[in-house]
Amino acid sequence: MIEVWWSALTFTLGYNTSLVTIGAMLLGAGAGMIGTFVLLRKRSLVSDAISHATLPGLALAFIAAGLVQGDGRWLPGLLMGAAASAALGLWLVQLISARTRLGEDAAIGAVLSTFFSFGVVLITFIQSMNVTGQSGLTDYLVGSTAGMLASEAKLIAVCALGLLAAIFVLRRDFLMVCFDAPFAGTQGVSAWRVDLLMLTLLMAVVVIGLKVTGLILIVALTIIPPVTARFWTNRPLRMVVLAALLGALSAYLGVTLSSINEGLPTGSLIVLAAFGLFMVSFLLSPQRGAFATLLAHQRFRRRVHLRQGLLAVARDEPIFDGLTLRLLQRRGYIRRDGVATPAGHSAARDAEHEERLWALYRRRYPDDALHQEHSGLEPIARVLPPDAITALEALLQPRAGEPT
Template identity: 80%
Template sequence: METWWHALTFSLGYNTSVVTLGSMLLAAAAGMVGTFVLLRKRALVSDAISHSTLPGLALAFILVGLVTGDGRLLPALLLGAAASAALGLWAVQAISARTRLGEDAAIGAVLSTFFAFGVVLITVIQSMRVTGQSGLTGYLVGATAGMLASEAQLIAACALGLLAAVLVMRRDFLMVCFDADFARTQGVNTWRVDLLLLMLLMAVVVVGMKVTGLILIVALTIIPPVAARFWTDQPMAMVALAALLGALSGYLGVTLSSVSEGLPTGPLIVLCAFGLFLASFLFSPRRGVLASLLAYRRFRQRVHLRQGLLALGRDEPIFDGLTLSLLRRRGYIRRDGVATPPGQAAARDAEHEERLWALYRERYPDDALHREHAGLTPIAQVLSADAIMALEAQLMGLREMRP
């Protein structure tokens, strides 16, 4: 625990601090871009882009290795990965636009083909007489612990560039994500906006290969935005929250990996992101499982209590155990099932309100369709005082007309 505390407070060492900050910035950038990709319903595109980087990475290693004898030249590897990812992205777009295949089928075809080609090239690399072959595995599964200060600076520059692009293009991004047809009528070139969004995603994937690996970088573009969606309905708040959750995942993952030697940093970052997603899934007050269960329980109790009061008002027998329990708990009936004075008053009020709702639905059927009350919400919380007075007058008139 002491080692972890030192890592959490950035006092474990220079290298750990650099790795922590670099991972946090990368995960925050991935969360920002991934939010728009998720809202655009193209989350699987990030998977295709990440797997498409492998053949370009391997080809760049082969070319540099043949020229210099050592293929581990980071700018060349990143350039090759970016070119290959761009080619894979173009292939997905072309297949889905010019054939009858859907985008999911195009992603599957491109992902598997490019990744298979990359595996073949890596096999070829292992037989070459160059140095640095073992360094390629870091791009597959991540080599976060070996992050250099220059690489952290590159990630920081990428994160700042992505933040600037998001702030400048947020209006166009949101319009295209939610209603591309409307965006076209407003003069927005949706094709260019989509291309820019995918290019930003490609930049995150290429830069993040060294941190979590090309296989796991996809998780950082999907899991934080999905977790953020449980907490808010506001798009830009979701972007900020996804960036925050991504940064927190990187922070926790790197610091946890420093507790024991040999713990993989990239997978721990992804596992921490999943932990935050699981916490959001279970405990979010808006859409969490616990909140949904509590809301269902409250709704069920309201239905049973309402039906019980109506049964008391109509002098009907009650057999349901939950209804009887709720009525006893509120003091509306005695243990023998006989209504108490408060119960009789509540039953009269419920019966009267039910008549008002029935009259409202009869006189104003169109408006009643848009009211999500179903008779459970007190009518005074839904309609205005003037509307209730009008219904009361109409109800009294109907009573006077009856013989």
């Protein structure tokens, strides 16, 4: 089993397997890229509606091909039927949300459930038809690469490559509309036209991915990689690139794992691989990961306790909190009996002086102070320039007992 998987990973298992893997990787990259723009545009649920809307068109195309040639499994016809049905579903979502008082989420729910129900009825009818290939129709629900022909794999690879090229060309217009549609209009970029192109490319991803991940799971490939990429960067173009790489990696792992046994579902393994990468990012990302967030919270908590402890020492107030006492003892600011050391008195005076400077700064410049994160804890010399600190020192009134 391990040897078979290794052969698939190194593209030595066979021509067809390698071709399918490359096509799925291109599809995953395209899904990650267009999914990033859809996510930034806050329209991720549209992909769910499109994916479920493909089922009636897929079934009708199968029926038509079966009546003509006795076998409904003609991939170009199935893809065209799915595309037409998805386009109709997308148009209905846009029409309902634009011409009625219903929101886009309600329109998506109505179209998704109606089209999918109609598709299930058609599939039930197909099972009673005197044509071949009915069992292969379920492959478009959950994805399958085991029985994919070389011609089908080539078609998917070519379409995915064209999709990648189109997204790459349109990336700047997409980003402009995602972040500031009115400004894009002043630059001659039509937000309506860009939205239409974005959703058309999303529809293309869904249709192309029917054979690889299935219409039920293709939506995950357009959402999980962009969300995963968001853990690693704040820059949109980097997010697009990372989502493409993560989508390709998810497809690579899922397809190669499914090649171990014919019964393994390709789409499910691709989604599970994407979810595995998501969990790794969720836990280990240095910026937004769970562990990094927990460590940052603990550091912030210690800084608060240390500052409050030093202020209590400066004001000769009793300290009862155990964490505050431990932090002060570790720094050598107090002894075991709670008495402040000379270093503790010095640090306490500095802390109180900084506290007074920050309080004066917040009173004098409240708008600027709002933009300073945790300004009461950060040393003021790291935040404000020297001339600003000198000006605050000149305005600071000496406390009783301090030299003027």
